[in-house]
Amino acid sequence: MRGADVKPEAGSDNLSIDGVLADIRRKAGADSAIVFVSGNFNVLHPGHLRVLNFAADCGDFLVVGVTDDTSPGAIVEQNLRLQGVQSIGIVDYAFILTEPVEDFLGKLQPHIVVKGKEHEVQDNPEQAAVDSYGGKLLFSSGEVRFSSLDLLQKELRGAPTSTIRKPAEFARRHQIEGKALVPLVESFASLRVVVLGDLIVDEYVTCDALGMSQEDPTIVVTPIKEDLFVGGAGIVAAHAAGLGAHVSYFGVCGKDKAAxxxxxxxxxxxxxxxLVVDESRPTTLKQRFRAHGKTLLRVSHLRQHGISLDLAGELLSRMEAELAQADLVIFSDFNYGCLPQTLVDEVVARCTRLGVPMVADSQSSSQIGDVSRFKGMLLITPTEHEARLAMRDTTSGLVVLAERLRREATAGYVFITLGAEGVLVQSTQGVKNGLETDQLPALNMTVKDVSGAGDCMLTSAAMALVAGANIWESAFVGSVAAACQVGRVGNLPLSAKELKEELAR
Structure with a gap:
């Protein structure tokens, strides 16, 4: 399975054949089953994608040889054809093939060579080559259901920048200019961040919808691709690292492949x-089954009991040295048992003595949490639902609710995230009556996946605060970061480059 951690490797058109062979072996690894496909690839079309998808399923590492300009039938310039093949996510390595394919096969000796079904009745020089070393030559034109697979990969890419709209009125009220915040993001590289919280692995299963069952009103799908992502507190740590900080992450996992x-x-x-192994639980795994850009079903594999005192003590012991050097500590609580109150209180006490700023988020969707249990935070970022749960308050207005929560949690600032309505910012900074509230609208209305948006906002806004931004600038940075995140499917870490480019637009 090609998970989200596998980055397609581009071959090089300026390597010799010997260089290409060495490059492939290095990147594929000794134990990978290599599959080889070759062709002109003048204009990529669904037929090519079906063959390549079939080939990718036959092994671990897909190599594509794009024939050079001297090959019969080659019309488009070879480097343009190579770039087209390299853009296909399932291709692990692509290069310009400058010698007869049978000669190259004798040197590479891939486990499997794949050709289109139409070649089965023709003379195939590859057959003698694979026979000489015990490989296999397979003929297939793939399945029709694969024709849209590469198009589905667009979901895993970033949002088109045209879908992100800056909050002009908010920026005017608080005298914020996006370009002026770019040096702030660059300063993130000097920060040392510690993240503590629940580890989650997210699996996205892309499906083709086959139709409605004739036996009962059930949608029938067939899975065509699985992608794995790190989620939970893990993606918070990854966001911080992607934004340039030096990051240490502490969490609990099971003894399994997800870990x-x-x-x-x-x-x-x-x-x-x-990661401290807790043999009483699996690593939390959340599956999403998706078809045509929509999530059909979610399945969670988890245990929610609190970790033992011994495991909590081990986590605290491992954290000691990092806390002493930290510029920021982030509690990322999904209420799956990694953060018992005793551990939270111990970490808070140490950070308070050391003068280390702390921020927290405590998520309550299918589970119940209480963000107010994290006392003395610089910033907390609950949803409205989570804030009302913490305060047991279903009637107060948002401003009253936010201020009640801020006081209960003794927090410096509160962001109440409101989904499509944006975020409410509660501050006590620089006003005569000691209270100021403002709202940022949602900046990206072309939402593909809300997973990770809150984590991205928390991380980027908190880093902005400790890097010297005021609360309004921090909220602006966090909102732009979240807008980038919701424009793609799956939890992928935001990079400093992405954030700086969007701020500068």
């Missing part, structure tokens, strides 16, 4: 990752 995936992915994002 291995999360650890490897986070380390790949540049996050120093400390």
């Amino acid at each position: 291995e995936f999360a650890f490897q992915t986070l380390e790949g994002y540049g996050v120093k990752t400390e």
Whole structure:
């Protein structure tokens, strides 16, 4: 399975054949089953995508040889054809093939070579080559259901910048200019951030809808692709690292493949990752089954009991050295048991003594949490639902609710996130009556996936605060970051480059 941690590798048109061979072996690894496809690829069309999808399913590492300009039938310039193939997400490596395919196969010796079904009745020089080393030559034109798969990959890309609209009135009221905040984001590189909270792995299963069952009113789908992402507190840590900070993440996991995936992915994002294994639970795995851009079903594999005192003590012990150097601590609570109150209180006490700013979010969707239990935070970012749960208040207006929560939690600032209505910002900064409230509208109305938007806002706004921004600038930065995040499917870390480009527009 090609998960979200696998980045398609582009070959190089300036490498020799020997260089290409060495490059493929290095990137594929010794244990990968290599699959090879070659062709002109003048104009990419659904037929190509079906064959390539079939080939990708046959092994672990898909290599595509794009024939050079001397090949019969090559019309489009070779580098343009190569770029087209490299843009296909399932292709792991593509290069310009400058020698007869059978000669190259004898050197690479891929496990499987795939050609279109129409070639089965023709003379195939590849057959002798694969026979010589024990490989296989397969013929298939793929399945019709694969024709849209590469188009579905667009969901995993960022939002078109034209869909993000800056809050001009908010910026005018608080004298904010987006371009002027770019140096602020650049300063994130000097921050040391510690993240503590529940680890989640998100799996997105892209499906083709086959129709309605004839036996009962049930939609029937067939899965065509699975993508894994790190979520929960893990993606908070990944956002902080993507924005340039030095990040240490502490959490709890099961002893399973999901934990291995999360650890490897986070380390790949540049996050120093400390996971304590709790054998009484699996790593929390949330599956989303999607078709035609819509989520049909969610399935969660988890345990919600609190971790033991011993595990809490081990987490605290591992954190000690990092807390002493931290510029910011982020509590990311999904109420799955990683943050018992005793552990929270111990960390808060240490950070208070050290003078380390803290921020927190406590999510309550299918579970019940209480963000007010995180005392003394610089910033808390509940949804309206979470704020009302914490205050047991279903009737007060938003401003009253936000101020009650701020006082109960002894927080510096409160963001109440309102979904499509944006975010309410509650401040006590720089006004005569000690209270000021403002609202930022939602900046991206072309929403593909709300997962991770709140995490992205919390992380970027908190980093802006500790880097020297005021609360309004921090809210602006956080809202722009969240707008970038909702424009794509799946939890992928936001980069400083993306945020700076959007602020500068």
